[in-house]
Amino acid sequence: MQLSALRLRLLVVSLLTVSFIGALDNTVVSTSLATIAGDLGALQNMGWVIVGYTLASTVTLPVIGKLADLLGPRSVFLVSLVVFIAASLACGFSSSMLWLVAARVVQGMSSAGLQLMSQTIIARVATPRQRPKLLSIVGAAFPIAILIGPVLGGLITDYWGWPWVFWINLPVGAVAFALAIFAVPHIEPGVRAPFDFAGTISLTVALVAVVLAVTWVGDPSQGLQTVLAFGCCAVATAVFFVIELRVAEPIVPLRFFADRTVAAGTVLSAIVGISVFSLTSYLPTYFQMAYQLSATLSGLVPIATVFGMLVSNVATGILASRTGEYRLFPIIGTSLGTAGLLAMAALPVGLPIWVPMVAMAIVGVGTGSFMSLIVAVVQSAVPSSETGSITAAVNLARQVGATVATALIGGVIGFGVAALLPGGLDAQTLTPQLVRAASPAVQLQVAEVYSTVFVPIFAATALVFAVGIVASVLLPPGRLSDERVADVETLSV
Incomplete structure (x- = not known):
């Protein structure tokens, strides 16, 4: 058109x-x-x-x-x-x-x-x-x-x-x-075609259950509800796959995930949610507790991350449209994300704030280099009549990844800090203001606790980006076509 x-x-x-x-x-x-x-x-x-x-x-x-x-x-x-x-x-x-x-x-x-x-x-x-x-x-x-x-x-x-x-x-x-x-x-x-009501209901039940489960997972009083929600999610997911493999027009076209472009692109989209979208929520807490920064200054690191994401998102979109090349950008982006998060895991606490800002800005640049691009690449691998469904699937992977990872990271922080805090400090009532008002020895202890808890989180998210490097390499080489072709494969190899 x-x-x-x-x-x-x-x-x-x-x-x-x-x-x-x-x-x-x-x-x-x-x-x-x-x-x-x-x-x-x-x-x-x-x-x-x-x-x-x-x-x-x-x-x-x-x-x-x-x-x-x-x-x-x-x-x-x-x-x-x-x-x-x-x-x-x-x-x-x-x-x-x-x-x-x-x-x-x-x-x-x-x-x-x-x-x-x-x-x-x-x-x-x-x-x-x-x-x-x-x-x-x-x-x-x-x-x-x-x-x-x-x-x-x-x-x-x-x-x-x-x-x-x-x-x-x-x-x-x-x-x-x-x-x-x-x-x-x-x-x-x-x-x-008839709307896939059975698939819609089973997928909705599965998604509601998993979102509620990860929301409750950090609350000890919700233990039974969490187990039941995860169980409900597992059953509903199994039913969903059975339905989608049999129905004529499934709500999620599973057949397209046999295509390497769609499969790798969906993994890359999920990685954006699992790593950056979830981790940035907790960065201010980390810097307030480990670096004893004010709430205002602690926000500089996620701002640097998002700004890097914004700049590279627009820049790579323009470059990809100009050249038609797409595969190199996620390879570079996931590599940058891995390097930046490994640097965060290795940085000792107490460095000037600009050092972690630079590390997380690199993560943001890496993420932005394929955040929007991968949607365009996946869309180009399916017929135009299925564009809405496949775009929804890519976005769903990102959103579910962010939701689940946010809850898991929050649980790790909550349990880890509570287990490692020295006697006399209560994780439930500990605030950045209390830490900054405490003695230098207590501040050092709290900083060490938060560093100990966050190092494996940074390392784990770096590993997630490393998986993205593999997914990026598995993307089929080719160029984005400049032809308007309906209902055919539009990635020319």
């Missing part, structure tokens, strides 16, 4: 805008969470504001991907945008935590549609060679949201009130919708 240069630019602006508000919605809320919970009188349930959103966006991805293939991505995109705006309005008017969580669930479902359809629409209107550049521009929304979201959320909460954290989506969303009506073309849906 050939678009004029003006219409293509307007399309990218519209997709970038909705991707940004979708990505921003989670990071901006995190800063306001304590205020929201206090106003609604439900501090003990405030975690569900985030968990409900994440859970809904995760389990909805494959459903939306298949609907895009069956109904056309334009319709799914516009409906998702309208629902997202309505849910944002409802969130701001919440008078109870139950109302807010329910609205956040709807918001999470529609946000998944915005993110996924942005990538799917680009795949359907651009050639394989154009996609890396366009996807990198749209994909820049996520790191930008991480960089400015917490600050913006704090400013809005302090000066306008927390409802505006959600209501700010209304005018921005309205502008994006007006642009989308004009810029997003009608795209013919794929083959009409």
Whole structure:
């Protein structure tokens, strides 16, 4: 489908805008969470504001991907945008935590549609060679949201009130919708077929179970529920695979994973979530406890990571579109990620803050070099009629990887610190402020504990990136085609 240069630019602006508000919605809320919970009188349930959103966006991805293939991505995109705006309005008017969580669930479902359809629409209107550049521009929304979201959320909460954290989506969303009506073309849906309800139900049960299990795994009081959730996930996953191998139009096209490009690309996408997306959540805690830094200074390391990711994401997208080459970028990127994380594992505590900033910036550069590119490569390996489903599968691998790894890292930190802290210090009540006010000897002990706990975490994530090197090498060599070819293999070898 050939678009004029003006219409293509307007399309990218519209997709970038909705991707940004979708990505921003989670990071901006995190800063306001304590205020929201206090106003609604439900501090003990405030975690569900985030968990409900994440859970809904995760389990909805494959459903939306298949609907895009069956109904056309334009319709799914516009409906998702309208629902997202309505849910944002409802969130701001919440008078109870139950109302807010329910609205956040709807918001999470529609946000998944915005993110996924942005990538799917680009795949359907651009050639394989154009996609890396366009996807990198749209994909820049996520790191930008991480960089400015917490600050913006704090400013809005302090000066306008927390409802505006959600209501700010209304005018921005309205502008994006007006642009989308004009810029997003009608795209013919794929083959009409019965929707895979059985596969959808079994996959949803499996995803809900695994997200709840990893959420509960660090809570000793939830031991039985955690075991039952993991068991439910295992059974539902087995049922899902049986169904998908038999149904005519599966919600997740498993047959494509026999293709080396799809299989390796999905592994690389999961690595982004398992390593960087999960680890950056805990970096401020590490530097506050091990380096005795303030909360502000401790945020410099994840900022350096995300900034490196942002720059390399755009740069490699432009280079890949210009040259058609794609295989070299993930090889270099995973190598850089491995080196940066091994350096973090080897660095002694107490070095100037710029040293770990440089190490983690290298990790960010490595991650960004294939974060969006790999989506374009995988899309180019399947027929256009299956673009929505395969894009959903790649994103699902990343999101589930991030969710599971975040919970596992949190559990390792919690159990490790509690086991190694010297007597007289309680892991449940230990704060950075208490550590900085303690004697130099206690500060040194706490720093050693956190260093001991984090070294294997850095080493393990380096190992994950090393697996990515293998997956990158296994990508078939070739060039991204500059031809618009429907329903055929578009990676020319």
